[in-house]
Amino acid sequence: MSELEELYQEVIMEHNRRPRNFRELKDSNRSAEGFNPFCGDAITVSLKLEGERITDMGFQGSGCAISRASASLMTETVKGKSTEETQRIFDAFHAMITRDDTTELESDDEVLGDLEALAGVSEFPTRVKCATLSWHALQAALKGQEETAKTE
Numbered sequence: 668m669s670e671l672e673e674l675y676q677e678v679i680m681e682h683n684r685r686p687r688n689f690r691e692l693k694d695s696n697r698s699a700e701g702f703n704p705f706c707g708d709a710i711t712v713s714l715k716l717e718g719e720r721i722t723d724m725g726f727q728g729s730g731c732a733i734s735r736a737s738a739s740l741m742t743e744t745v746k747g748k749s750t751e752e753t754q755r756i757f758d759a760f761h762a763m764i765t766r767d768d769t770t771e772l773e774s775d776d777e778v779l780g781d782l783e784a785l786a787g788v789s790e791f792p793t794r795v796k797c798a799t800l801s802w803h804a805l806q807a808a809l810k811g812q813e814e815t816a817k818t819e
C-alpha cells in the first residue's frame with residue numbers, strides 16, 4: 668500500500684468513527700432517503716435549501732464504513748455550496764469513483780478536496796454503490812423527490 672493510500676484509509680476510518688453532520692436537521696426543507704440493498708446501507712440526507720444554496724446539511728441512518736464516511740465527507744464538502752457547484756462536485760466524484768484502471772483520473776483537487784480519499788473505492792465495484800448512496804439521496808432531495816433513492 669502506498670503512503671497516499673494509507674492516508675486515504677485513515678481519512679475514511681476517521682470519518683466513519685466520527686461522522687460529520689451526523690444529526691437530525693430540525694429546520695431542513697428537503698430530505699430524501701437512500702437505500703442500498705446490496706449492502707444494507709440506509710441513509711437519510713436532510714438539507715436546508717435557501718434559494719440556490721445549501722446552507723445546512725445533516726445525515727442519519729446506518730451503513731458500512733464506506734457509506735458513512737462518504738456521507739460525512741459529502742456533507743462537509745457540499746455544505747454552503749450552490750446547487751450548481753454541488754452538481755459539478757457530484758459529476759467529478761462520480762467520474763472518479765466509476766473510472767476503470769485504464770482511464771487516468773483528471774484530478775481536480777479544488778472540486779473534490781477530501782472526497783479524493785474515496786478514490787480507491789473505484790477498485791471495488793460493489794463498494795461504489797456504498798460510496799454513491801448518499802449522493803443519490805442528495806440529488807433526490809434537491810429535486811424534491813420524496814421516494815427512496817435507489818443506487819441504480
Ligand code: ZN
Pocket residue numbers: 703706707708730731732733734797
Ligand atoms: Zn455499504
